[in-house]
Amino acid sequence: MKTLKNWSLTHSDQHHVALTVDGKHTLNLYVLESGMFRVAIKRQSGFAFDRTWSIAPESDVPWEGRPRDSLAGFTLPGFTLEEEGDTLVVSTDVLRVIVHQPLALEWQHRDSAGAWQLLTCDRPTSAYQINAHGDGVAHYQRRMNDDAYYGLGEKAGDLQRNGKRYEMRNLDAMGYNASSTDPLYKHVPFTITRRSDVSFGLYYDNLSSSWFDLGNELDNYHQPYRRWQAESGDIDYYLFVGSKVLDVTKAFVRLTGKTLFGPKWSLGYSGSTMHYTDAPDAQNQLMKFIRLCEEHDIPCDSFQLSSGYTSINNKRYVFNWNDDKVPQPEVMSQAFHDAGLRLAANIKPCLLQDHPRYEEVASQGLFIRDSEEDAPERSVFWDDEGSHLDFTHPQAVAWWQENVTQQLLEKGIDSTWNDNNEYEVWDGEARCHGFGTPIAIKHIRPVMPLLMMRASMEAQQRFAPENVRS
DSSP states (O other): OEEOOOEEEEEEOSSEEEEEETTTEEEEEEEEETTEEEEEEEBTTBOSSOEESSOOSSSOOOTTOEETTOOTTOOOOOOEEEEETTEEEEEOSSEEEEEETTTEEEEEEEOTTSOEEEEEEBOSSSOEEEOTTSSOEEEEEEOOTTOEEEESSSOSSOSSOTTOEEEEOOOOOTTOOTTTOOSOSOOOOEEEEEOSSOEEEEEEOOOSOEEEESSSOOOTTSOSEEEEEESSSOOEEEEEEESSHHHHHHHHHHHHOOOOOOOGGGGSOEEEOHHHHHSTTHHHHHHHHHHHHHHTTOOOOEEEEOGGGGEETTEEOTTOOOTTTOSOHHHHHHHHHHTTOEEEEEEOSEEETTOTTHHHHHHTTOBOBOSSSSSBOOEEETTEEEEEBOTTSHHHHHHHHHHIIIIIGGGTOOEEEEOSOSOOOOOTTOEEOGGGSOEEGGGTTTHHHHHHHHHHHHHHHHHOGGGTTO
């Protein structure tokens, strides 16, 4: 990757400042809130990927994503712009950034006495790196002695992340070591840096596989640093300050969207075991669970129906009911309801290559496509190979919702357990429909489980709107 070095001020308006870097790239510095700035670098040809599903400051993101250039939902306060020799200073009343030559940003916050104090800064030697002729971007910041790093979502080990390297690459890491396994299931490229007097958040809006080094790496030619590196996409990050970690967390929640709370019954005890649905008499085993709860006076609000109910021989086939194991799903569901229990059924977004409906789905072009052949992409999945549904294809969404409704909800299932949706598609150039604008899977792999869950949720809301909050 090539280091970005020399910059010049191109223009500014009431919302942002644009710098030309090395005569061909553009660094856009947006002032979104008094305490929140955004740094987005466009290559000469523009953003590598022009949409996002991560930023939602006012409402949920559209199915097709939010334009990366959108500033909707932010207050966009005024700011001051000063040129001082080889530096540029952009300030609000809370936060300011000093742009140094060669390219390195220094961030300062205003303390309780009104004085500007150092918050963080880029590594002065090679802060921003871009592969101008392909994939790969990186950002380096100075690592301060009193920094304490937190965040990154679900990760193994201590909550404080100092001195370690982490990878963001969704894996179905069943049976992982709670102290050391990495990567895991989630893609949350967000860190909180805490000090005694101030904290700040750093969120990278990039959905490709990436790495955070928070002090594991040392290099004789540079001061202590932290590093974020992504295999593709853009350098596009949000930096926001708060006096406490709680303030930073609230800002992050507003930036990316609040949690959608589940129904009240989902807060109670929920039973789950693969044993029942893998048993040859699964329906009898499940009915026995109801009797055991009553016999032992165990309060239970729901049961998670594992994927054994979909089996043919020893493999699992989404939306297929094994009639030998569960001959009367409607009768079984009613028995659970009569006992005051809701049912959530396991579903998976990948159809095995011998799935009874594989050819039907393939003929409609609803799978992620192979990067080189005019055929569905195939990946290892459970005990075989299969193809993943493309939830950026409206017809795939419709097919999914129709089957959630007909194969589950109409049979008395109350909710979906959206499982095994890490989308371990390692052909990075495999093609997604992209709602009409094709996208390589490497840019949006973590989006697929979100869209899968959204499709399932909307089907349930339409089928039983009265149960959405019950």
